[in-house]
Amino acid sequence: MKNEQHEAQRDGDTRDAVVGLLMNRGQATAADIGEALGITTTAVRRHLDNLLEAGDVTVAPPSGLGGRGRGRPAKEFLLTPSGRRRLGQGYDALAVDALRALREVGGEEAVRTFARRRAEQAIGTISPTESADPADGARRIAASLSDAGFSADAREVGNGVQICQHHCPVSEVAAEFPELCEAEISAIEQALGTHVQRLATIANGDRACTTHVPLERVVREQPAKELR
Numbered sequence: 001m002k003n004e005q006h007e008a009q010r011d012g013d014t015r016d017a018v019v020g021l022l023m024n025r026g027q028a029t030a031a032d033i034g035e036a037l038g039i040t041t042t043a044v045r046r047h048l049d050n051l052l053e054a055g056d057v058t059v060a061p062p063s064g065l066g067g068r069g070r071g072r073p074a075k076e077f078l079l080t081p082s083g084r085r086r087l088g089q090g091y092d093a094l095a096v097d098a099l100r101a102l103r104e105v106g107g108e109e110a111v112r113t114f115a116r117r118r119a120e121q122a123i124g125t126i127s128p129t130e131s132a133d134p135a136d137g138a139r140r141i142a143a144s145l146s147d148a149g150f151s152a153d154a155r156e157v158g159n160g161v162q163i164c165q166h167h168c169p170v171s172e173v174a175a176e177f178p179e180l181c182e183a184e185i186s187a188i189e190q191a192l193g194t195h196v197q198r199l200a201t202i203a204n205g206d207r208a209c210t211t212h213v214p215l216e217r218v219v220r221e222q223p224a225k226e227l228r
Helices: 002-025 030-037 041-054 081-085 092-123 134-147 171-176 179-192
Strands: 057-059 076-079 152-157 160-165 197-200 209-214
Touching: 002 030, 002 041, 002 076, 002 081, 030 041, 041 057, 041 076, 076 081, 081 171, 092 134, 092 171, 092 179, 134 152, 134 160, 134 179, 134 209, 171 179, 179 209
Parallel strands: none
Antiparallel strands: 057 076, 152 160, 160 209, 197 209
């Protein structure tokens, strides 16, 4: 009996490790997961089958960037919203209720103020003068976001850098209160001193929150003042 309990506990721990790795990487093949965790691909597939059946992971759609090797590319797996909830998003309902109450008492501006303060805390005290190189600034922001629980990284892509947040602890809250995402973008722009573009969000069902940062600073144009 004890051996069965120990085996079940070990399976649960390994499954949680698979979920944690997918959170950090966004998506990965069974072979990649096995190599990272030091277990066989066969064992990984067993855990993935269990997670697939539970609805916690899904097969990622083909990227269209096929390699030159023969045969089909290996399947990549990514977390579903329920899989992300395994990582401790159990207070979403409470947070939604709290923000609804805040909106009733203080109006939309109170929600925006809360969202702005929260975003500034997550981004940290990075300023444009400290991030003269946009790529370096993006990496520093990704590190700050990771410290805040967003599991982020920064990758150079073409003529810019993409900040990818593979986990969002408030994704279900942000689905009802987009002010959280809007404030985050504003905080990133303020920290880098350049206009950035949000390409995808977990709150909208995408696999990651992705923000494009141009390698050359782009200043957002201010609307012209009306003459009176």
